[in-house]
Amino acid sequence: MNPEEQVVTWLISLGVLNSPKKIVDDPEEFLKTSLKDGTVLCKLIHRLLPGSAEKYCLEPKNEADCISNIQEFLRGCAVLKVELFEPHDLYSGEQFSKVLSTLTAVNKATEDQPSEGPCSHPSALSSAAGGAHTDSNSTASQSAKEMTENGSHQLVVKARFNFKQTNEDELSVNKGDIIYVTRVEEGGWWEGTLNGKTGWFPSNYVREIKSTDKPLSPKALKGLESTQLTKNYYPVVLQNILETERDYAKELQSLLGTYLRPLQSYDKLSAVDIASLLGNVEEISAFQQTLNQALEDVAKLPENQQRVGGCFMNLMAQFRSLYLTYCANHPSAVSVLTQHSDELEKFMESQGAANPGILILTTSLSKPFLRLDKYVTLLQELERHMEEAHADHEDVLKAITSFKSLVSQCQELRKRKQLELQILSESIQRWEGEDIKTMGNIIYMSQVMVQSGGSEEKEERYFLLFSNVLLMLSASPRMSGFIYQGRLPLTGMTLTKLEDAEGNEHMFEIAGNMMERITVSCSTSQDLHEWLEHLQRLTKGTCNTVSKTQSWSAHSTFGSTGQIRGPLEPPKILKPWSLSCLRPAPPLRPSAALSYKERMSYILKDSSKSPKTMKKFLPKRKTERKASDEEFVIRKSTAALEEDAQILKVIEAYCTGAGFQQALSSGSRKDSIPQVLLPEEEKIIIEETRSNGQTVTEEKSLVDTVYALKDEVKELKQENKRMKQCLEEELKSRKDLEKLVRRLLKQTDECSREETGRKSSLIA
Incomplete structure (x- = not known):
């Protein structure tokens, strides 16, 4: 080489x-x-x-x-x-x-310098440096000598500047970090430990923390477990907490005085947008001043009487209230920053902010979250350097747990509010009824799993609670938007909390006169508590608690008129025969209370569009019932459905008349149960077209006919959905093909131009 x-x-x-x-x-x-x-x-x-x-x-x-x-x-x-x-x-x-x-x-x-450091620190180098470095080197040698003579003491320094490592054996530090010096060498590089990592850093980037008998950190000396060392380092950590708390309070005061308060008189933004940007920063700033003063007072006490954790716990309720409120408002503030970035950019720069001014405002509004995360780290560091017998040790542990919980709640709340803002600002697929913005503010929202009626299949839904309605949405297949799935009126709604020993926790049921029974599974116990609390307050009702098995058994049992009904079952009203008697089971579900007109309007689609809360009022077909020998041909014409409707109306009139005559012949027995026709035994004559094209006339039961109609409608919906999907794919393919053709034509045109240019140059 x-x-x-x-x-x-x-x-x-x-x-x-x-x-x-x-x-x-x-x-x-x-x-x-x-x-x-x-x-x-x-x-x-x-x-x-x-x-x-x-x-x-x-x-x-x-x-x-x-x-x-x-x-x-x-x-x-x-x-x-x-x-x-x-x-x-x-x-x-x-x-x-x-x-x-x-x-x-x-x-x-x-090249003779020790290999441990990123830069060498040889004794020969110090002699070569001459008299200009004699004093500094002698000071470093004296510090090294003191550390060697007394292994229980260590030089503790604080970083004055940021330093980023360029080699593996170096130590990256940030301004304000506390470093435990483990080795002092002549030449300007020291070895130290920070957050469990040991490496070399420039000595002129740090300053010594003036304190008597500073001990080695437990992390600086592996295997050294000394409560005395931990105890003596406690004041350094406490001082760091006080300094960072003081700086944070000053930053909030500066943000308010320099930008947010003058923003209130800015005429380029509406009062609502300005209020979103301000949030409750004023309250947080005043609270942080109070906290800072309280910590200063605690630090003045003797060490065995200092209750830092107790101070935080006394103010934890205010912490939770203020920061949760701030988190709930922050997505709205970010939306205002995004929509009015140009106006805010000019305002911030007019107030003296460096370009880009909008960045200063954005980072300043995120500082409360960063500070909240910092409390966990600071208290954990304090707990590591505190004796277990200290009077404040238990409160410090409680404060750490409380802040971790608060940070988690704030993150979840911010995500939920961001999602709410997205739902309110974007269009919802298949939306029905009035605009969602006219419903008012969202009281509560979360993602849940839903079971409708007796179905065992769980579906993912987003529940949005307004003052008078519960809105149900689902995510689109590509997670690009939301799809409308219906709404549940709060009037007449009843709630039941379910308890299951099998581990299906966090569940409750919703029922009512105008809706089918719905089982809701929440992700956490806190989410369940929030839903029950808000729904009970808005419905002004109570919440019963039953086991899930008990709740579902009420759906499938049938007894005499004296049997006690379940908490969600409608009262058993004695009335003449109606279309509900066609069902294979007694009307124990809330949908049985629907009138004949409401049921027929839904089945036949001959009245106004029904709400989506009633789209599955019939139960699934019994699995033990055998299918017909021949498959039905899907009736795609509306005329066929209308013909079936007329047949059902005739059957209804006949059955109602028969029931009325039987009621008259029974005399004055008003309390007796009316005669109920057996739907499996009632037959009608229908015409069918087999797969071979042959038309046959058959006699079928009412139950088979109703289920056949239901299956045909379901298949029609599925086919319509498939056709729509195919159409979307076809449109996308056509657009891609058009882009490809245009690109090829453009390339061909360019090639022809180049060829023409070359021929012209050759001719010339």
Whole structure:
């Protein structure tokens, strides 16, 4: 390896020169180009001797800047006692061999440094540095000596600047981090531990924390478990909490005084938008001032009487109320920022914010969330350096748990409010009725699993609760929007909380006179509690609690008139025969209370569109009932359905008349149960078209006829859905084909033009 290649490898390994993206054919020319402006050389000397080249131009624009950088490097190399080159030797590139000689000498002068650090710290280097570094080196040596003599004490420093590691053995630190120094070496690089990671960092980036008898952190010395060490480091952590709390309170005050309060008189935004941006920042700022003062008072007490955790727990209710309110409002504030970004950009810059001003406002409004997350980390650090026997230890643990719970609740609330805002602002597929914006504010919303009637299949739904209706939506197949699934009126709604020993927890039932029974499964117990609380308040009813097995058994049992009905079953009213008698089971479900007209209007589709809450009033066919020998041909014509409707009306009139005559013959027995026809035994004559085209006349029961109609309607809906999907795919394919044809035509046209141009040039 020639000298040029050695220097390139050395500079890349130190992280001061970026590795070339492709193979370098001429290393000397690559070095000339890379080193000409002096930036790499200044980084090199700063890497080897931190602080020796603090002022240099990162982006030199002219020859003077480049020469100045090279001179800064040469001044830093003077302490190494190596032969130096002239600045113009490098800038012009004429005497580049002298540059290589100097770099090689610098490499040799520093190659004996210890390998543990990213930059070497040899004793030989300190002697070569001369008298200019004598005082600082002696101080470092004295600190190292003290640490060696007393292993139970350690230098604790606080970062003054950010430092990002460039090698694996270095330690990245942020401004304000507390670092436990484990090794002090001459030369400007110290070894320390931060958050369980150990590495090297520049000593001039930190300052020592003045405190007596500062102990080693338990994490700094592995295996060292000393309650005395932990106890003595406690004040440092507490001081960090106070400083960060003080800074946060000042940031909120600055945000209010500089931007948010003047924004109230800004005429480019509506009062509603301004209120969304302000939220409850005023209340949070006042609360943080109170908290800051309370913590300051706690810190003045003797250590064994300091109740930091108790202070947080006393104010936890206010924390929860203020920050949950802020989280609920934040999505609206973000929406205003997005919609009025240009106006807010001008306002922020007029108030002195740096460009882009909108970024300052956006980040400032997110600081409450960041601070809430920070409380967990700060209290965990405090608990690690606190004796278990401390009077505040239990409260600190409680505060950690409370803040974790609050952070989780805030995240869930923000997601839910963002989803609510999305639903209210976007169009909903298959929407029916008045606009969703006219329903008022959403009281509560969450994602649940729903079982309708006796169905065992669970469907995912989004429930949105308004003041007088419960709205049901589902997500589109591609999760690009929402689909309307119906609404449940709160009037007459009854609730039942279900308890199941099999582990199906967080469930409740909804029922009413105008809806079928619906079983709702919530994701958490908190979600269940919220739904029951809001629904009970709006329906002004109570919530019964039964086991799930008991609830479903009420659907399938039938007894005498004296039998006690379930909590959700309608009263058994004695009335003449109606269409509900065609059902294979007694009318124990709430839908049995529907009138004849309501049922017929839904089946025959000859009246106004019924609400989606009634779309499954008939139960599924019994699995044990055998299917017909021949399959029905789907009746696609409306005339066939109308003909079936007329037949059903005739049957209804006949059955009603027969029931009335039987009621008259029974005399004055008003309390007796009316005679009920057996639907399985009642027959009608219908015509069918078999698969071979032959038309036959058959006698079928009423139950079979009704179920056949239901199956045909279901198949028609499915076929309509398939046709719609095929049409959408066809339209998409046509558009893709059109784009492809246009692109090919454009390419063909360009090729023909180029060919014409070439022919013209040849002719000319």
